[in-house]
Amino acid sequence: MKTLPQVTDDIREFRIQGANQIALYSLCFLKKIALCYGFGLRFKTASQHLERARPTAVVLHNCIQIINTSPKISTIDALINTLRNMGEKEAVYSAKIIKNGSTIITYCHSGEAMLFIKHAWIKHKKRFSVIACETEPLEQGVRTAKELAKLGIPVTLIDDNAIGFFIKYADMAIVGADALRKEGLVNKIGTSLLAQAANDAAKPFYVIANSLKMDKRRKFEIEERPANEIYRKIMHKRGLGGIKIRNPAFDTTPWKYVTAVINERGVLTKNQLRKVI
Numbered sequence: 001m002k003t004l005p006q007v008t009d010d011i012r013e014f015r016i017q018g019a020n021q022i023a024l025y026s027l028c029f030l031k032k033i034a035l036c037y038g039f040g041l042r043f044k045t046a047s048q049h050l051e052r053a054r055p056t057a058v059v060l061h062n063c064i065q066i067i068n069t070s071p072k073i074s075t076i077d078a079l080i081n082t083l084r085n086m087g088e089k090e091a092v093y094s095a096k097i098i099k100n101g102s103t104i105i106t107y108c109h110s111g112e113a114m115l116f117i118k119h120a121w122i123k124h125k126k127r128f129s130v131i132a133c134e135t136e137p138l139e140q141g142v143r144t145a146k147e148l149a150k151l152g153i154p155v156t157l158i159d160d161n162a163i164g165f166f167i168k169y170a171d172m173a174i175v176g177a178d179a180l181r182k183e184g185l186v187n188k189i190g191t192s193l194l195a196q197a198a199n200d201a202a203k204p205f206y207v208i209a210n211s212l213k214m215d216k217r218r219k220f221e222i223e224e225r226p227a228n229e230i231y232r233k234i235m236h237k238r239g240l241g242g243i244k245i246r247n248p249a250f251d252t253t254p255w256k257y258v259t260a261v262i263n264e265r266g267v268l269t270k271n272q273l274r275k276v277i
């Protein structure tokens with residue numbers, strides 16, 4: 001069994017990535033802790049450490065809240081099961097959203113958005129193409145492009161700076177979410193720029209995000225990651241002394257730019273969603 005520092009390290013160092021996978025991985029570890037030691041101090045400490053590893057995503061936080069109100073192995077099992085199955089339920093709606101011949105622009109690597117797009121291709125036999133944004137500084141968009149290309153989906157990988165150029169070729173944007181908050185959609189840094197570009201070009205902007213991503217936390221933090229993730233890719237490193245490098249991992253897209261959120265219950269307009277939050 002891995003230790004708590006090993007598990008948090010896997011999460012911090014991106015061996016596990018995306019809000020749902022982070023929550024699933026953490027829940028599987030917490031289940032082992034609970035089986036060995038129960039739901040006491042050890043469990044509480046582990047939950048706190050895991051939550052702090054990537055503090056912006058809300059899924060794990062919501063799961064821990066649910067476990068705290070009903071501290072049982074069956075509660076953890078039910079959450080794991082729910083997280084594993086929600087994507088399939090959402091993906092059903094891809095037939096309605098994704099049209100034959102369309103071009104989708106997507107950002108970063110979201111398990112939920114990927115399942116939605118893949119489902120349209122495999123199950124509904126829709127034929128479309130995808131523009132994947134590289135997603136600096138860690139290039140999760142490359143993973144998205146590779147996964148889709150493996151299925152035979154025509155994919156174009158673009159630099160994030162090229163969104164303004166390519167948005168006219170897209171029919172819609174589809175992204176995932178780390179948190180759905182009153183003030184907007186929280187997702188990978190740069191999502192808000194894609195949303196603005198889509199809005200300016202009158203293209204619909206869809207978010208695929210299960211209901212465990214609704215965020216009612218008062219204390220909310222945008223994770224700021226180490227500067228060396230940006231520094232490592234600067235070609236001319238001389239003369240950078242005295243310059244501060246900042247690396248926020250997420251941003252917030254105002255709801256006015258979002259067309260709809262698709263969760264396991266269906267397609268929600270932003271007004272319906274706002275009411276729930």
Ligand code: RUB
Nearest residue numbers: 017018019020110111112176177188
């Ligand atoms: C990933 C990211 C994803 C959301 C949703 O950020 O922003 O869009 O987490 O992912 P990071 P999922 O790479 O920093 O984890 O749909 O898999 O929950």
